[in-house]
Amino acid sequence: MATTTNQIFIAVIGAGGVGKCFLSQLATLAARRPTPKLSLCYISSSKKAVFNADYSIGIENALQELASSSKQPLSLPQLADHLAAAPSKAIVVDNTSSQDVADAYPLFLSRGISIVTPNKKAFSGSYKLWQDIFTAAATAGSKVYHESSVGAGLPVISTLKDLVDTGDEVTKIEGVFSGTMSFLFNSFAPVEGSGGQWSAEVKKAKELGYTEPDPRDDLNGLDVARKLTILARLAGLPVESPTSFPVQSLIPKELETVSSGDEFLEKLPGFDSQMEETKAAAEKQGKVVRFVGSIDVASRSVKVGLEMFDKSHPIAALKGSDNIISFYTKRYGSNPLIIQGAGAGGDVTAMGVTSDLIKVLSQIA
């Protein structure tokens, strides 16, 4: 195939809640922007894949083709070879929560393949992986964007980068960083009183597409810890890992060893009284309980867990899956820069991924 500069090849790994919404947004983008021509050349789930010798898959039919495909996914080094041999530049869109895929970013980037992703694992894994990713990108001139790894499509990462790059000094970042936790506490312990059953709300959050593939990754606080690790690193703190600071888990002790997410959800109703007690303790003080995180840059302290809030506090008054993230900086003084809005859900997350893709296109095409 002849080399062409006005075409970009897109490989999509992961076609779940976010991946499906991303494909729909990609179809719109490809129709609206004739150049560079956006060609879907690979799509995979954990068990199946679609790809061919002419690097061309119809975006509209990709999901049906994937469902009926008999091909297995390429290994990650094979995929890097396949994309590096494409007739023009390629971008990997990682819509999984896979650590293995995240670990392969330095390989893709070093082969000139750019990456956009909502997957937190690469940027909140070991500090060495973080360094390898940005070193590989800088050396090869490839790009890596991950806006949806914090606050879904909300402009959290881009805002923090802008603050830092323009020389502001970030002193503190705090707020609600989980769409799942926000939804759970807003519906289980609303400021108006009453509220749903904890375990039933957890099931609802999963059905609405807010949770991680395994909802225990939200309830154990690690999802928020990953997000804070990413933000802390961008703010200049070389946090080693999401387990290197205090993180409160909401997994009942008795369920810590169950083997699957499904079994966990089945058994959770038996432990609803534990969360009811937490809620009642806050109510006794006229307050509500919420799951929050904070990074204090000066004292280098990061923490994640439950706190009680007055009912008039903006964190108490959140609705749905909303996140609220406050940036305290030297320039903004005592009135923080605040970002608020839906922090989970397929469409809003895919929006962050697609807008990252547009940013990469503007730099490599």
Ligand SMILES: NC(=O)C1=CN([C@@H]2O[C@H](COP(=O)(O)OP(=O)(O)OC[C@H]3O[C@@H](n4cnc5c(N)ncnc54)[C@H](OP(=O)(O)O)[C@@H]3O)[C@@H](O)[C@H]2O)C=CC1
């Ligand atoms: N949902 C949300 O609101 C948000 C999600 N995110 C992040 O987006 C990512 C995707 O989330 P979501 O779409 O909700 O998750 P889903 O579980 O709905 O989808 C994950 C997809 O990834 C596939 N997958 C898993 N491992 C691999 C692998 N090794 N190779 C290829 N495909 C793989 C799964 O395949 P299979 O179907 O075969 O298992 C599935 O298609 C996660 O990293 C999540 O943290 C970020 C912000 C918000």
Ligand SMILES: N[C@@H](CC=O)C(=O)O
């Ligand atoms: N499970 C996460 C999804 C987005 O990062 C959340 O609930 O915030």
Ligand code: NA
């Ligand atoms: Na974001």
